[in-house]
Each structure stands twice: as C-alpha cells, then as structure tokens.
Amino acid sequence: MLARVEERLAALLAQERAYWSEQNPDALELVDCVGAMVASGGKRLRPAFCIAAYLAAGGDPESEVAVDAAAALELMHTSALLHDDVLDESELRRGGPTAHVLHATLHRERDWHGDARHYGQSVAMLAGNLAIVYAERLLAHCPPAARSVWGELSTELMVGQFLDVRAAARFQPDIPLARWIALFKSGRYTVYRPLAVGAMLAGGSPELLTPFEEYGLALGEAFQLRDDLLDAFGDTDITGKPARLDFKQHKMTLLMSFALQDEPEVKALVGDDLPNTDPEELHALLLKTGMKDRVESVIEERLKVANDAVSAALPAEWAAELHAMARAAAYREK
Template sequence: MATEITTAPHDGSTDPASPARLCGRLLGRVETRLHDFLAAERELRTRVDARAAAPIDALTALIDSGGKRIRPAFCVAGYLAAGGDPASEDIVAAASALEMLHTCALIHDDVIDASPRRRGLPTVHARHSAEHARNGWEGEPRRYGESVAILAGDLALIYADQMMSEASPSLGAAWAELRSELIIGQFMDVVVAAEFSADVALSRWIAVVKSGRYTIHRPLLIGATLAGRPELEGAFEAYGDALGEAFQLRDDLMDAFGDSDATGKPVGLDIEQHKMTLLMGLAMDRDRRTREFVLGAERDPAEVRRLLDETGVRMDVEAHIDRLVEKGRAAIDAAPLDERWQRELGAMAHQVAYRNS
C-alpha cells in the first residue's frame, strides 16, 4: 500500500504542531470519514437486496487498495497554511470529497484505457467482467463489467458532491470549475489520442487541467477558501500549474520506463494506445526521427522508449521537471505564508515530482 503524502515530518520533527504532523492527523480523519461513509451507505442500500452492495464495495476496495491521497493532502495543507482550524469537520468533508472524486476518475479512466490493473489489483471493470464470465450470466462479460464500473464511478461522483456540500457553500464555484475542467481535460485527452495530433501546447494545457489544477491548484484553493483566504489563489495557481506539469511528466516517464510492480498498473500503456502524452509531444517536437517513427504505420513501444533515451529526451524532461519544481517552490516562497508552511509545500512539491509510483 502506498503511503500518504504528508503523514511523516520531512525534517524528522517530533513537534505535534509541525505542519506535516498536523496534516497527517487531518488525513487520518479523512480516512475514517471515507470508510464510515461507505460502510453506512452499504448498510442502507443492502436492506432491499444484498446485490446492491456491488458498486459500493468496488469503491471501498479501491480506496482500501492504497493511493497517496495527494488531492486531500494538498487541500488540507492549503487549509492549514491559510490558518484554518485543525479541529474543523468542514475540511475533513472537503478533503474526503476530493478523494471520492479521484476514485470516480480512476474507475472511469480504467474503462477508457481498457486497463486491467490498478494499484496491483484487477480494475473494477476487469473484476466484474470476470465475475460475469465465471457465472455464465446472460449477455457480454465486457459490457457487464464496464457497466458496473461506469455506475460505480457515477456513484463516487454523487458521494463526492454530497461530501463537498457538507463543507461550505463558499466552495461551490471552485468545486464546479474543478469538476468541469477534469471532464473537459479528459475528453480532450481522448480526442487527441484518437487524432494522434502532435500539439505540444495542447498537450501541456491538458496536463495543466487534468493534473495541475485538479491535483494541486484547486485542492489548495478549496482549502484556502475554507480557511477564509481566497486571495492566495494567485500563488497557489502558479505553484499548482508548475508542479502539475511536473507531476504529469513524471507520470508519463513512469508509464514509459517504470516498473509495474512499483506503479501497480501496466507500464507502456500510453505508448501502446498511441496516446499523445506531454512527454510524447515534447519528444516529437524536439526530434524529427521520433516524430516520423511515432507517426508512421508501425509503432513499436520498445523502439519508442529507445528513441526517447537515445535522443536525450528523457534526460531533458528530467531537467525540465527540475525547473518546474523550482518555479513552483519560488511561487510559494513569495506567498504571504508562514515560513514553516512554505517549507512544507516545498517538500510536498519534491515528493510528487520525484515519486516512483
């Protein structure tokens, strides 16, 4: 199981009021909230028929399988950095909503990508397709599995909305924008993959809305708004957009060169499905040979990886990630925040940009 992003002090501090320990305690309450909520829903929905548990159990299994809780962590950090009360239940509800929304996105992404594994386990659609086939039910196993996954993802989205509505009416605009950006970004990702158009600017925009804003900028803003300091949006946007691009580039590198045992999902999937990732867009823009090969009729993933190494693209992307992290940290260092929280957000930037899973 992957560890949460901010549960341990980065400097080894034993101070219970250190930023990392404050975040860790709040994230522990988020875990409790998610599990208690799903357990209550399961008890309620199975009063009519035990089979109604299936989509709820799918959400519970995915949440139990681990994950870094990156979005709740940035939401909690933004809230506490802005002076929010650590005892608040509102921030727990908001951070829980972000993780539930992420659960929805993962389930639907796995259907879109036809991915068989997530966090080392069968994906929701794969597991239920196998169940259908094993039981010899009527209809097509694949369609049944994908139907269960779509409905489970929709249920997670409903739960996310319910949780966020319990936090504060002041979050409505930021929450609506976050969800809209996520869906539009995902749609554009699908379209660009289908067209396989080498557009670096568009790939960067998709990375910003799918990763930067959804993962970092908007969660930070939701936290700061809940704490009564929406004026921090500018600093959090600059930090989130830079770090979000770094986050996406790391994701692309892990897909191309990672270890499936570490990532918990198949590697090379983006290359095999001819996705125009930010990494691939940069590679094609930088090197004509890579562009001609990738746009050709035959695209061998192993050869693509070799070209990324041989042409220096992989090394250049690592250097670009370094620059993006420094840019994000500079934005936070210039923000009107306590120095301890500037250091904490700087450490979080390093964690997400240089992760290996």
C-alpha cells in the first residue's frame, strides 16, 4: 500500500505538470516546488502510521480511498515543511537549498524587480498552499468520520505551528508549554491523528482511538526529544539540516526547557539570551551536565509507554509492527 501511496503522489504531480504545461508553463515553477519537496526523500511517517492503523483495524488492502488519504497526509506535511522553512528562515532542507532560497536565487539571477528574499518567501508560501490544496483534492471520496479526524489534524497543525512561533518569540522557559507543543506537533499531528484517520477509514471501532492516542502522545514526545537531540548533537551530513538551528532560532524546545529548568550551569550560560549563546559551549555543557543522557532515558521510558498501549489493543502482528515503527522513529538518525 505504501508503494501505491508513492505512485499516487507521483501521478497527481505528473497530471498537474501536464495540465499546467498546457495552461501556462510559468506555473510549473510552483508545481515543481511541491514536487521537489515530495521527491526529496521524506520518511513518509504519517502515511505509514495511517496505513498501519488502517490494516490493523481490518481495512481492505485494495482500497483506493486509504491510499489517497495516506498520500494526502504526506502532502499536508509537504506544505508544513515548505511553510516551516519560511517561518524558520532555514537555508537547507534534506541536503539542498530550501524553496524560498532557491526562488530568491532565481529572482537575483533573472535580475527581476523588488526584493529577492521576499519573492522567494512568497513562492514558498504559495507552494505550501498548493500542497494543502492537493491534499484536499485527494480526500474527495473520504467518508465523513475520517474527514472529521482530518479536520482536527489540520487545525492542530496550524495552531501548533503558531504556538511554536509564539513561544520562540516569547522565549520563556516553560516546560508545560514546551511539552504541550511537542505533544501537539509530534504526538497528535505525526502519530495519533494519522493512526486515527487510518482506523476510521477501516470503519474501526472508536474504542481503538484510546490506545492509539496513548501510543501517539508517548511516541510523539520521544520523537520530539529525538528531534531536539538531533538538532543539538546530530551529524549534519546525515540530517541534511544545519546544525543547532533550534539554538540559533532561539526555539524553546523541550530539551532546552528541561536544561534551563534543571541545570543551573545551563541557566547561567544562556541567561535570557539563547540566540547569542555560543552553540559549542552549550553543546559541551549539555553533555557535561548529563542532559543528553537524561533525555535519552526519557525517550526510552516514553517508548515503553507507547508500546504497552498498543500491545493489549491490537492483534500481536500489528502490535509488533507498531513497536518496530516506534523504535525506528525514536532512534532515527535524521
């Protein structure tokens, strides 16, 4: 089914390219922003959770509607990445220049009018919008119960992004808020809601949602902590992202919330000014104070909670599948 999700994504984008080649070839620059992000090798986590829950709940493997919904989840995520890169002013994504950087460069090379940077951001914003529209088009035959979950997912995505941006600007160490945002952005958006979309598409019992929610929220926290660790300690050659972007963007990550609250040395180094804190010093201090190891053990504990939640609720083979997916997500290297 995941192979068919890839085919569905490729077919939609090929059809759109063909259509706009006829209508107005200039439009291909926008379509290709979406296409390039889709083709740039994401982990396809959300489609995988959706399809796993769909099959675990007894869904028909031949269904086109489930394949469409899983592809729609990936397109919604494509949009989130395009927009995220504008919000974060990131230069690099998956080892290449981000869409807004690429189009700012085109603007300069073509000697066009106006501000190149603003032009690049405008293109990336509209490409993100187009990806949302493509996602919605794939949901044309999605039944109301799954659509309703989709509506919650997409609302939470936008609100989660906003709270993240707002918390970064406000910049107060606030563990409950950082945790809430992590649960929302990763737990609900990446894990629980895709599982719920799949379960509802299979006509699964609403009782299945409770263990999926427990699994999703626990794994989401582990996932977010891994994200923070990769940003702080990861290998940029593997992650394809600039090192310590969260520090530079003064994001109040879950990791930084823990560190600022619990470690007086970190608090003393950072003070009220994370953006001007030397990333190398901070990096060393997080290692020295044992913060990295402490977060690793939280990840392990959260993973156990996630696994226990589905062990009782699902057939053994599907519980094992979700355990493997949880491990892969929590211990990923990029």
